[in-house]
Amino acid sequence: MSSVLKEFDAITKIPRPSFHEEKIRDYLYNWAKERNIYVESDEYKNIFMIKPASLGYESYKPIALQAHTDMVAEKALGVEHDFLNDPIEYFIDGDIVSTRGRTTLGADNGLGMAIILALFDDNTLKHPKLEGIFTSAEEEDFSGAANFDINLIQSKYLINLDCCNDNQIVCASAGGITFDGYKQLCYAELEGEFIDCKISISGFQGGHSGEDIHKGRGNTNILLFRLLHLLSDLDFYLLDISGGSFRLAIPRESSATIRISKKDSNSLEKLVEEFREILILEFPNSTDSIKIEIKETKSNKNPIKCKTFNDIKNYILTSPVDIQIMSNSFENLVDCSCNLGEIFIRDDKMVIISDIRASYDSQRDFIVEKLKIIAKTYGLDYKTYGEYYNWQYKKESKLRSLVESVYTKNNREQVEIVAVHAGLESGFFDHKKDGMDIVSLGPNSWNFHSPMEAFSISSLKYFYKNLIEILEFAKF
Numbered sequence: 001m002s003s004v005l006k007e008f009d010a011i012t013k014i015p016r017p018s019f020h021e022e023k024i025r026d027y028l029y030n031w032a033k034e035r036n037i038y039v040e041s042d043e044y045k046n047i048f049m050i051k052p053a054s055l056g057y058e059s060y061k062p063i064a065l066q067a068h069t070d071m072v073a074e075k076a077l078g079v080e081h082d083f084l085n086d087p088i089e090y091f092i093d094g095d096i097v098s099t100r101g102r103t104t105l106g107a108d109n110g111l112g113m114a115i116i117l118a119l120f121d122d123n124t125l126k127h128p129k130l131e132g133i134f135t136s137a138e139e140e141d142f143s144g145a146a147n148f149d150i151n152l153i154q155s156k157y158l159i160n161l162d163c164c165n166d167n168q169i170v171c172a173s174a175g176g177i178t179f180d181g182y183k184q185l186c187y188a189e190l191e192g193e194f195i196d197c198k199i200s201i202s203g204f205q206g207g208h209s210g211e212d213i214h215k216g217r218g219n220t221n222i223l224l225f226r227l228l229h230l231l232s233d234l235d236f237y238l239l240d241i242s243g244g245s246f247r248l249a250i251p252r253e254s255s256a257t258i259r260i261s262k263k264d265s266n267s268l269e270k271l272v273e274e275f276r277e278i279l280i281l282e283f284p285n286s287t288d289s290i291k292i293e294i295k296e297t298k299s300n301k302n303p304i305k306c307k308t309f310n311d312i313k314n315y316i317l318t319s320p321v322d323i324q325i326m327s328n329s330f331e332n333l334v335d336c337s338c339n340l341g342e343i344f345i346r347d348d349k350m351v352i353i354s355d356i357r358a359s360y361d362s363q364r365d366f367i368v369e370k371l372k373i374i375a376k377t378y379g380l381d382y383k384t385y386g387e388y389y390n391w392q393y394k395k396e397s398k399l400r401s402l403v404e405s406v407y408t409k410n411n412r413e414q415v416e417i418v419a420v421h422a423g424l425e426s427g428f429f430d431h432k433k434d435g436m437d438i439v440s441l442g443p444n445s446w447n448f449h450s451p452m453e454a455f456s457i458s459s460l461k462y463f464y465k466n467l468i469e470i471l472e473f474a475k476f
């Protein structure tokens with residue numbers, strides 16, 4: 001067991017933010033060479049290793065173990081850390097390993113890599129032939145997994161080690177695609193007395209556009225356009241807009257700068273105040289943090305023609321947002337959702353970005369079709385990109401049954417079989433080869449992608465012991 005921690009310790013010393021995986025690729029390559037383990041690499045900085053079956057296991061089917069090599073680079077305010085060059089400094093406080101809130105720890109997915117290396121380095125274990133897959137850029141665009149040459153592997157059984165609960169077996173994940181709507185802006189000539197003001201809505205919780213989409217946290221892009229719609233009777237023009245900062249996050253703050261006829265400025269204040277009261281009623285848990293402000297300003301932006309603005313507003317207000325379909329096979333699982341993550345103006349075009357996730361490709365395609373219809377109706381151009389595959393639930397899975405029996409035997413609590421409303425690399429491997437049998441597993445770890453990231457040593461120990469037993473019983 002201490003072998004896993006030893007491997008993890010070495011990995012924390014190697015800088016490896018996404019798209020900068022050269023050092024970890026070289027480290028893994030040399031690690032295998034030094035031990036006479038078969039290894040190869042590719043142009044995407046993926047690494048592939050083979051460990052032969054142990055004595056007596058030669059006739060059983062091989063099993064692949066998979067982890068990603070990159071990590072999210074996030075640090076707390078005021079912390080100095082160069083993710084391209086500095087090692088991750090971590091602390092052990094009792095059972096918990098963390099950076100004490102300074103930087104991301106890289107347990108996601110350094111633990112997965114450390115577990116594979118420890119298994120490959122231990123010649124006392126019993127197991128069929130093992131194939132080690134280390135993929136790059138998972139946190140960015142999945143390009144490692146997407147481009148991994150599936151012909152390298154013989155395994156039909158694959159254990160992805162990118163999960164964070166030692167009692168859960170993940171058996172399905174969502175696929176997704178991004179849909180950008182564009183509207184060429186036309187400008188108006190104004191006469192009369194106007195003032196400029198900036199309306200901002202902020203203080204919402206935001207969160208992960210998949211895992212938090214069902215939590216009713218409010219999407220400030222939609223709320224802002226609800227408010228602008230309430231102002232329909234006033235004489236105003238949109239000058240500028242900025243909503244959300246990342247398509248995969250639920251937007252927490254959005255603002256619009258408008259030019260409004262002087263005579264209507266009092267009505268504006270009254271309507272904004274009424275909307276504030278609506279928001280406080282609809283979001284009782286965020287009453288203290290919700291802010292909706294109007295500030296007088298002076299803008300050098302051009303006023304957008306009413307017809308153009310109305311097309312944009314109608315597109316946004318009729319777009320699919322939040323939960324679209326709930327699962328009928330997993331309790332509380334969102335099957336399909338759409339996050340209107342970003343709105344901004346670039347090169348005289350309004351850009352509206354929606355990110356779609358779905359358990360089934362057919363649901364994803366249906367939402368894309370809906371958006372196309374709405375875009376065409378209101379004269380928007382569009383494009384789709386960033387597609388990744390779903391990993392569909394299989395009723396029959398020998399590997400899942402084996403993991404379930406080992407987890408249940410060594411049980412501390414009821415084993416959970418779960419599907420996630422987020423993308424996993426398992427989706428790519430499921431699509432690359434017919435008949436793949438995949439599970440996604442891992443020890444208890446928390447707060448991935450944040451400086452609060454941490455994991456439990458006792459859970460890692462428990463998980464590693466279970467994994468050894470799974471490989472020992474994997475006589476497929």
Ligand SMILES: [Zn+2]
Nearest residue numbers: 108109138162
């Ligand atoms: Zn991960």
